Amino acid sequence: MASATASKLLLTATADFLSSSTCSLRHRRALAVSASRYPRIAPFPQDLVGWVKREGGFVHPKLKIADGGEYGLTLVASEDIPRGSRLVALPERLTLRLRWSQDDDCADRPDSPLSQLVKRVPGTVGNEMGLKLxxxxxxxxxxxxxxxxxxxxxxxIPIFFSGEDIKTYSMLLLFISFKHAFSIPYQVNKRCRFLLAFEKDVKSVLEDVDPGDHPFSGQDVNASSLGWAMSAVSSRAFRLRCKTPQDGSGADVPVLLPLIDMCNHSFNPNAVIVEEKDNQKLLVVSKTSIETDVPVTLNYGSLTNDFFLLDYGFVISSNPHDHVELKYDGVLLDAAAIAAGVPSPSFSSPTEWQREILSSSIYMEMELFSSVSLKMLRPLTSALLVQVNLGGEEKVDGRLLAAFRAVLSDDREAAQKSDLSTLMSLSAEAPWEPQLRHFPTKIMEDESILKGDISESTRLAVEFRLQKKLMIVDLMRELTRRVKVLPKEAFLNR
Ligand SMILES: C[S@@+](CC[C@H](N)C(=O)[O-])C[C@H]1O[C@@H](n2cnc3c(N)ncnc32)[C@H](O)[C@@H]1O
Incomplete structure (x- = not known):
């Protein structure tokens, strides 16, 4: 049963828009003293395990919620649990999601104040779920x-960080033309601006609402409380395929799963979520045996550190799915190639035939990756302004290699014939390697910052930056290694 204080807690966070080059939303912590190291909405929250059981869910008797150190709270084994055990089972009614129905007691009415609000305020399903929360x-x-x-x-998470911390991410932009739209400051700025616009839209709709129909029981909402809700959804909701038309006909919708969302992330998880079709239950089942005091982990997805940082507020060391997005910028590449001693680089002014190969190679690669029509790509490729990836599972984006094949060759036939493995050799000539020297701080400096007494947000920012550098250094080593095993004649005619 909810206490009366529940309704008073909505406004514990308030918006404080900082008008710097980046913007962020600041928390104002609740004055209530929390009993936990990881403050929860209620200073003394209810027993979640007991509630799930009382409401018809199942929780393995050898599971408890515990302190997961820097990972926050976690679900942990209090004694050894064998592989294949049911850990948690949640009936449908204990999954918190948006569903519109006139008859279903667990759903929201299609004519409810919340529904009116959702209809009148533009947003994504994630934002709608945030309003529901x-x-x-x-x-x-x-x-x-x-x-x-x-x-x-x-x-x-970064939307709540200070402008100073966001500047730590801006410094990464100095490193060879990071694709701007994917930079952390750009994303933080975009999200904060969205929240401020969202606040305005929500407030203007609420102005006309009768007090009895107010979706938030008469309470004011602002960018920060909306930010809290969106962050709860981005860092905790699972995307599940919905089955009924009320749910959104087959789309993936965000669903909050009490207790299951106490599981932290691992790329090597010891548990998985499965749907028990017959009983309409969601299960967490152990994939391996779980020893005493070991946390139950789930895989949140093959995400880059950018996504982990922006949506979840953490960064994974040596993340195999991490990559950087670079702009194919001829002038910058020329400068880098000269610094690396590549003779006569012509990234910025390819000859006509080089341009032709470049366009066709890029088309080919792009066709593989994209469903966008070639017509739409033409202006992009003819201007030689393409985005390429470094890192991730493929390590090097084939489009960049294709560009090198064309541009670093002075022989049309050789350029057309050379295959991708040959192209790897060009990378060792390091058109990007000297860029490493442009990192504003060296790897060791970052490591020593991390050992100091710094705030959580600074730690995250520096950790993010460090991981990107380590990933690029690792990539350089891999490329150099590949060049060493190539026969001499495999090098292009230059
Ligand atoms: C779904 S919740 C998991 C429960 C959470 N630890 C708590 O205290 O409520 C996801 C959040 O847990 C933390 N987390 C989960 N996996 C993590 C990991 N591998 N490293 C660091 N933090 C992690 C992050 O704060 C993330 O936003």
Whole structure:
């Protein structure tokens, strides 16, 4: 049963838009003293395990919620659990999602104030889910209060970081033309601006609403409380395929799964989520045996550190899925190639035949990666402004190699014939290697910053930057290694 205080807690965070080159939203912490190291919405939240069991869910008797160190809270084995065990089972009614139905008691009415709000405010399904969560947080007597009272009071993700910390990410931009749209400051700025616009839209709709129909029980909402809700969804919701038309006919929708969302991430998880079709339950099942005191982990997905940072507020060391996006910038590549001692680089002014090969190679590669029509790509490729990836599973984007094949050759036939493995040799000539020297701080400096007494947000920013550098250094080593095994005649005619 929700306490009356539940409805008063919506506004513990307030917006403070910083008008610097980047913008961020600042938390104002609740004045209540929290009993936990990881403050939760309620200073003394309800027993989540007990609530799930009482409401018809199942929790393995050897599981408990525990302190997961820097990972926050976690679900942990209190004794050894064998492989293939059912760890948690949640009935459909304990999954928190947006569903519109006139008859279903667990769903929201299509004519409800929340539905009116969702219809009138533009946003994604994630934002709609955030509004639903805020509504339940504000509602006295909400079924979900025992779950919501256990949610973090604040999220350590970049939209809440200071302008100073965001500048740490801007420095990465100095490193060879990072694709701007994927840079952290750009994303933070975009998200903050969205939240401020969202606040305006929501407030303007709420102005006309009768107090009795207010979706947030009469409480004000602002960019920061909306930011809290969106962050809760981005860092905790699972995307599940919906089955009924009310759910959104087959689309993937964000769903909050109480208790299951206490599992932290691992690329090598010891548990998986499965759907039990007959009983309409969601299960977490152990994939391996889990020893005493070992946390139950799930795989959140093959994400880059950029996504982990922006949506979840953490960074994975040696993340095999991490990559950087670079702009194919001829002038910059020429400068880098000269510095690396590549004779007569002509990235910025290819000859007509080089340009032709370049366009066709890029078309080919792009066709593989994209469903966009070639017509749309033409202006992009003819201007030689393409984005390429370094890192991830493929290590080097074939499009960049194709560009090198054309541009670093002075022999049309040889350029057309050479294969991708030959092209790897060109990378060792390092048109990008000297860029490493342009990192504003060296790897060791970052490592020593991390050993110092720094805030959580600075730690994350520096860790993110360090991981990108390590990834690029690793890539350089791999390329150099490949060149060494290539026969001499494999090098292009230059
Ligand atoms: C779904 S919640 C997991 C429960 C969470 N630890 C808590 O205290 O409520 C996801 C959050 O847990 C933390 N987390 C999960 N996996 C992590 C990991 N591998 N490294 C660092 N933090 C992690 C991050 O704060 C992330 O936003």
């Amino acid at each position: 805020l509504q339940e947080r504000a509602k006295t007597g909400s079924l979900w209060w025992p779950y919501i009272s256990n949610l973090p009071e604040a999220f350590d």
